[in-house]
Amino acid sequence: MLFDFFKRKKKSAKEAAERLHIILAHERGMTRLPFFDDLKADLIKVLSKYTNTKDSLDIRVNRQDGYDILEINVPIKNKAKRQKTPA
Amino acid sequence: MSKIYTITSGKGGVGKSTTTANLALGMAILGKKVVAIDLDIGLRNLDMILGLENRIVYNIIDLLEGRAKLNSALIRDKRNDNLKLLAASQTNSKEDLSKEKFLNLLEQLKEQFDFVFIDSPAGIETGFSNAFAGADNIIIVATPEISSIRDADRVVGILEANGKKNISLILNRVQPELVKKGEMMSQEDILQILAIDLLGIVPNDPRMIEYTNKGEPAVLNKSSITANAYMNITRRLLGEDVPQIEFKPKGLFQKLFGKLQRT
Structure with a gap:
């Protein structure tokens, strides 16, 4: 590790780990919370009513110490959608 | 102290049966009374890995259906008296195993043995839920490959x-x-x-195929790099605090530095 010349090219192990993180976050949601898809759709509906973040929303289920944790990442952009287009 | 361990995986072919064979025989070597159960009904394998395929007369379905008594269905290991094998049936399908009868059998085995190791079928089908139903401990075997980890998850x-x-x-076959x-x-x-x-962690061992060919699990072979790994795992199951060995390949610098550090 000490002598790693970092960032020449992404190593395949890193890539594997990243791909797994992403796909499993999705699969855990699907298989562990049967209502995941509906919840996700509803969350997107609500959040996009107030923010511009529909495409950058990150909703996933992670596992920690034997618990499922629903993680929702909402990057808030400067301009609120409401001001542009009142619903 | 009786303990039931189910050895399972998501993906097939990652070394479940080999792991079961080595942990069961390793535990027998340490003096514990062990029974290894092959629950992969229809795809019997553990018998060959243990080199006991010629000794099988009755299998677990015979036993559960009352066609055989417990003592005649338990196959004695030829090297170690502490180890018994309960073979899978080749002619039945996974649905033929009654969960209720199997759980009763486990209760019986718990009284006779210190450890019960169940070699589970891969995947998440019928047989799988039988395999973990009666177990207090589950061991997942996975290799460091993307599909194996995904299925393990x-x-x-x-x-x-x-x-x-x-x-x-x-974690099996680490390189x-x-x-x-x-x-x-x-x-x-x-x-x-x-x-x-x-x-x-069990390192990848090109000699593993030799052991399987001969029906002699790695733990019987003291020069094997995996024997040590398996024995360490069995000791951990007994509650001993055995540190994980680092299988890092050593460069010249590390070797010299390692020696300096130790003195």
């Missing part, structure tokens, strides 16, 4: 949804050279993804 999810708490991982080069996921990468306890 799915199995962990199902087990946790079924209220199983003691789930640990054996330290590749990990060092960044071409194979490290144990840290994998533990972070699966979020279960690490029971042990």
Whole structure:
């Protein structure tokens, strides 16, 4: 590790780990919370009513110490959608 | 102190039966009374890995259906009296095993043996739920490959949804050279993804095929690099605090530096 010349090219192990993180976050949601898809759709509906973040929303289920944790990442952009287009 | 361990995996071919054989025989070598059960009904394998295929007269279905008595269905290992095998049936399908009868059998075995190791079928089909139903401990075997880890995660999810708490991982066929080069996921990468306890790491051993060919599990071969790994795991199951060995390939610098540090 000490002598790693970092960032020449992404190593395949890193890539594997990243791909797994992403796909499993999705699969855990699907298989562990049967209502995941509906919840996700509803969350997107609500959040996009107030923010511009529909495409950058990150909703996933992670596992920690034997618990499922629903993680929702909402990057808030400067301009609120409401001001542009009142619903 | 009786303990029932189910050895399982998401993906097939990652070394479940080999792991079961080595842990069971390893535990027998340490003086514990052990029974290994092959629950992969229809795809019997553990018998060959243990080199006991010629001794089988009755299998687990015969036993559960009352065609054989317990003592005649338990196959005695030819090298170690502490180890018995209960073989899978080749002619039945996984649905032929009654869960209720199987759980009763486990209760009986718990009285006679210190450890019960169940070699589970891969995947998440019918046989799988039988395999973990009576177990207090689940060992997941996975290799550091993307599909193996993905499937392992799915199995962990199902087990946790079924209220199983003691789930640990054996990471099999690790190649330290590749990990060092960044071409194979490290144990840290994998533990972070699966979020279960690490029971042990077994390095990739090109000689493993020899042991399987001969029906002599690695733990019988003291010069084997995997024998040590398996024995360490069995000691951990007995509650001993055995540190994980680092299988990092050593460069000249590390060798010299390692020596300096030790003195």
